[in-house]
Amino acid sequence: MSRHRLTLIAALGAGLLAAGALTGCATGASSPAQETSPSASSSPDAGESSSAAEVGAAWLDAGRAIAVVTWGSSTCVPVVSAEPTVSGDAVTVTLGESARTDCTRDMAPRATLVGLPAGVDPTRSLEVTVEGAAEGRTTLAPLTSAPSDAEQFAPSAGWVDARTIALVTYGSSGCPPTVESVTTTGTGIAVQFATPPADQICTMDLAPRVTLADVGDGAPEGAVSVVLSGGGVDAPDPIPVLGSR
Template structure:
């Protein structure tokens, strides 16, 4: 329009320009809001007391430990809150029924990882025979344990033990504070054995003054080779004077 346009035309042009500017601003704000609604940052471990400790899963594993007197049942869920045994396991023929309930921990990390629960076996379980383990409760599934080819050597009180969960993963039972489970720092070959180095716990870590069995899972597949395997345990306050055999078959 020219300079001599009527005032009402100039006013209309001004309103259109203003509306256009407002519209552009709203579009830009919407674009920024869209960027802000992308994937949220993961929650920090232990940050939420209502984190789910367990999720039902068909992926259940098991390992012979403690000279065949116990098994470690492996489920998936929060690594800091393994489930606990509810009631007494029930043996019917060659099938062991184990019910699991949530950990008593108040805060659980929001991760999904394999973790192990120690299950003392009832009378009548022969570790030399195949055993089917049926898990119900906060995790569900079934694992099958092949009978041990040879009777395991008796283990002393508070002696560590280990067993194969699968062709790579082992469950390691140690004794100490129930609230301070050892964590694996390194796995290396030590001659014909596999060395498992536990991490040094933080200096400010608070541990209960009890002595209880703790189960740690370790992936030793790359170092294990073939044939029978024994573990050399060290670090993390764990004292294992001699190598311990890994029970079971891969």
């Protein structure tokens, strides 16, 4: 699977969106793992940049991508506005504001998927500097071994912190899945996505979507896998959760 897969998928999605192709889909509207009941506003109070302490990150897609986690409106997730730059074991990510104007006035963690340039070694620690619409710095601990390659459009998962995982699934960019419930066992996590409304209208593209799930304080120790179900997500096999807490 090519390292440029995320770029190609984004280009495909942009072409379809430009064509105005809309259809009903089987996934729900975006929301963070910690749900709120915000009111809509074109000028959200939550539009302020995140501080350094509020920026997080997770390894995804076999170490070829990361999720950058910032705080703000849950419906207006920042976007990557420039190609990430790498210097040694450090990457700089520039984020731009979401194009949406109907932002909710909540303050929640949001995850932006960032494809990494060639040459980044996931078995080495990576310092992540975020600039632009959000600002901060965090360090990703190295993976103990290079993760196995995954099939195209395969979901992936990674630890953001001790109780939060970032999940990548593929489908309509306009209808990312919403977490309904999270359960844990001795060595695994099960995430159930909510059934979307029957009249949900979604963009007719195929793109990576990042969802955050709060696994609580009972997260299993050691190597952990996650099983995804519901919400139109087809992922019956356990997915290794990359990284450490």
